[in-house]
Amino acid sequence: MTLLSKRSLVEQAVDQLRERIAHGAWAVGQRLPTEPELATELGISRNTVREAMRVLAFSGLVEVRQGDGSYLRTAVDPLRALQALSRCDLAQAREARHILEAEAIGLAALRRTDEDLKGLREALEHSSAHYHDDLERYISCDLVFHQRMVDAAHNPALSELYRYFSGVVAATLHHNLSHAPRCQSVFDLHGQILDAIEQRDSDTAKALSRTLINES
Structure with a gap:
């Protein structure tokens, strides 16, 4: 059994956001929608969005600016080079x-x-x-x-x-x-x-x- 078969809500949210980034939903340097906006779009809680954004920030895709919001740092997902990890x-x-x-x-x-x-x-x-x-x-x-x-x-x-x-x-x-x-x-x-x-x-x-x- 792979880890992905037991994915948490946060992991699912991360996957959805990564997919949007990969498909050009936002330009590099662009401010991402707010947590309430993303929560509404994805149909999940604000807490789940917040944790997902932290994961994306850890991976280097997103930059979280305190008091200002989250910005797309790169459109190239650094994790693609390590896709085997997800398996x-x-x-x-x-x-x-x-x-x-x-x-x-x-x-x-x-x-x-x-x-x-x-x-x-x-x-x-x-x-x-x-x-x-x-x-x-x-x-x-x-x-x-x-x-x-x-x-x-x-x-x-x-x-x-x-x-x-x-x-x-x-x-x-x-x-x-x-x-x-x-x-x-x-x-x-x-x-x-x-x-x-x-x-x-x-x-x-x-x-x-x-x-x-x-x-x-």
């Missing part, structure tokens, strides 16, 4: 995360800055507030935390690869957390990984990351 099954997605995410986090433990740590603590706090609450909101916050861990490796190639891969991570989380109760001990691994990064303990950071990937 990953759960085991394949886990393998890819081990290779990309765990190794990047090991580097983050060696290269992180105090500013990285500050951003990671803030992201983890936001994620923690939603772990036992709204699933879509939690996944959105969790992706920010994981992206910031990878970013702390200070390797632009790894950061961009993981940004492209974030859709698969989101789908994996949605599938697993929808089919099993949320376990606090699994979430607590995030804090333990952050502690290892702060202590510049690369081996422990990688080991904990692999445990989290296997259990989440």
